[in-house]
Amino acid sequence: MKLNDAKTGETYFVKDIETQDEELKSFLFSLGCYSGEPITVISHMKGGCVVAMKDARYNIDTDLAQAISI
16 A cells, blocks of 8 residues: 555554655655654645654655555
8 A cells, every 4th residue: 555545644654665766765764764664644635645754744745655655
């Protein structure tokens, strides 16, 4: 399941980052988004979603959310 399909308010665990773009993987890793980490969708918006990871909130666009497998 992709992060785009997650229900608001539910906590999931990141399974994998599915992209060939190493820069994108590095960026997500720097945010604390890597395999085994909990991630909660706070809200869905046009063009992405707001998520909570590692005691912080981030606005993740649709492309980034599509790369995150939960």
